[in-house]
Amino acid sequence: MTPREKGNAATRALMGAAPSERLAAAAASNTFGADIAGYAIDHVFGDIWTRDGLDQARRSLITMTVMVALRQPHEFGLHMNFALDHGMPLREIEEALIQMLPYVGFPAISSVLPIATTIIAERGLDKTAGYAGHRGLL
Template sequence: MNKELFDKGMKIRREVLGDRAVDTAMKNADDFFMPFQEFVTQYCWGEVWGRPGLERKTRSLLNLAMIAALNRPSELKLHIKGALNNGVTKEEMVEIFLQVAVYAGVPAGLECFRLARDVFSQEAI
């Protein structure tokens, strides 16, 4: 493991997803799952999210669309929260999820709206 990239990734991961989400993920990682947490933190958050080519808001917009199209509801809820932290508005999410409905199917779009509404109510937005 590259400690420098891991530390960079952990910083970005906490800034985007929040301490509670990251602390829960790390606390729940046993010996079997910890290598995956290290991998995600180092490569996803440190290497890719840490690149200068796109702003975090843009990365969040992309993530919402891709995760929604892949039908990953748990990750989508997490990234909806992260997108809000990165400045994505509810209005922008409406547009993203309508686009998802057209290109990935209406059921996928419907699930996006349901999950986002849940997150908005939990976060009092």
């Protein structure tokens, strides 16, 4: 299996067919950014995400912690969805956010709460009547 085939298989398993196909099409497009998409497929997904030792949910959890520290809520949301898709309980994601508090700070955690709230609502994961999510910490 070529690195591209391995990476494409990994992205399909992680994010589903449609997003995986969009990424593969971007890599094959010969347009600006095509090489970046190709490196992502071949190396990030083909080399790193397919290693033994961690399951997909835990790899997403680790990636979520990095995205919080970098204040990248969109990427955090992608990996929160991936982790939930691969069986990670919502409670573990919340515990990871709590664990990060003393290391990255409240503002960094607050930056991802709106996207987490949207995901929780879209997936129907909070059954509390009237739950409207949290804007952040204030």
